[in-house]
Amino acid sequence: MIFNGKASFIWTLLIVCGLSFLYYSDMVAAEDDLPVSKLSQNVGAPTLKFLYCYSCGYRKMFDQYSQVINQKYPYLLVDGANYEPPGLYMLIVRILGTLKMLAIVCILGSVNIFNYINLQPPSWWQWCIENKIYACMMIFFLSNLIEGQLMQSGAFEISLNDVPIWSKLESGRIPQPAELFQIIDSHMQFTDTKVELNGYAK
Numbered sequence: 612m613i614f615n616g617k618a619s620f621i622w623t624l625l626i627v628c629g630l631s632f633l634y635y636s637d638m639v640a641a642e643d644d645l646p647v648s649k650l651s652q653n654v655g656a657p658t659l660k661f662l663y664c665y666s667c668g669y670r671k672m673f674d675q676y677s678q679v680i681n682q683k684y685p686y687l688l689v690d691g692a693n694y695e696p697p698g699l700y701m702l703i704v705r706i707l708g709t710l711k712m713l714a715i716v717c718i719l720g721s722v723n724i725f726n727y728i729n730l731q732p733p734s735w736w737q738w739c740i741e742n743k744i745y746a747c748m749m750i751f752f753l754s755n756l757i758e759g760q761l762m763q764s765g766a767f768e769i770s771l772n773d774v775p776i777w778s779k780l781e782s783g784r785i786p787q788p789a790e791l792f793q794i795i796d797s798h799m800q801f802t803d804t805k806v807e808l809n810g811y812a813k
Contacts, residue, residue, distance in 0.1 A: 657799070659687055662694040662768040666759060669767050672785065679788055684795065694766035704758045711754040715747045771798050 659680060663669035670691075677689045695701070717724050718739050725732045739746035767779035769791070776794050777786050786794070 656686060656688050657772050659684075659689050659795070660770050660773075661689070661691040662766060662770075663691065664764045664766045665693040666762040667765055669785075672767070676788070676791070680791075680795075683792060687795075694764050694768060696762060696764045700761045704761050707754050707758055711750055714750050718743050718746050718750075771795060774798070 661673050661676070663673050673691045677691065680687060680689055716722075721740055723732055723736075723740075725736065765779065767777075767785050768775065769777040769786070776798055777791065779785055
């Protein structure tokens with residue numbers, strides 16, 4: 612009986628860990644799998660690249676900038692991607708997500724995990740077992756809050772031909788469209804770039 616209980620716990624642990632890993636892997640892949648301008652396959656044209664914080668909601672801002680830039684600079688290629696936080700933060704997010712799912716499953720299943728490590732269940736765990744809904748909601752929202760803070764880099768970095776021209780991490784703000792246009796014009800004039808693409812010239 613005890614053996615079957617331990618086996619069930621181990622299988623539950625493995626399944627939850629596997630599902631959590633797949634979930635967060637898909638979430639990160641979805642953030643990285645962002646549409647890129649169709650013109651980005653053309654070689655030789657100047658490229659304006661945006662690296663932005665997806666979890667901060669800057670994807671919409673990128674879409675707006677991409678539209679106005681394509682209208683003003685038809686020859687300019689616009690590319691965008693998620694600005695990934697440091698690898699340590701991503702590891703912590705995955706660990707927190709796995710522990711969150713494991714704790715919720717154990718609480719809902721009234722599984723006393725402390726019995727498997729020969730420890731007396733603490734009072735707070737007994738409270739979680741007796742108040743499943745409140746405990747699961749508290750764990751879920753608290754974990755999501757911490758994960759969101761770790762994922763939010765606040766970045767909105769812009770580079771032209773791999774040369775940084777704006778950094779929100781350094782300036783603390785996103786450039787105005789007119790301000791960005793002036794930076795692009797100055798950079799293009801400084802580098803003396805001439806591009807002929809689909810009948811347009813600079």
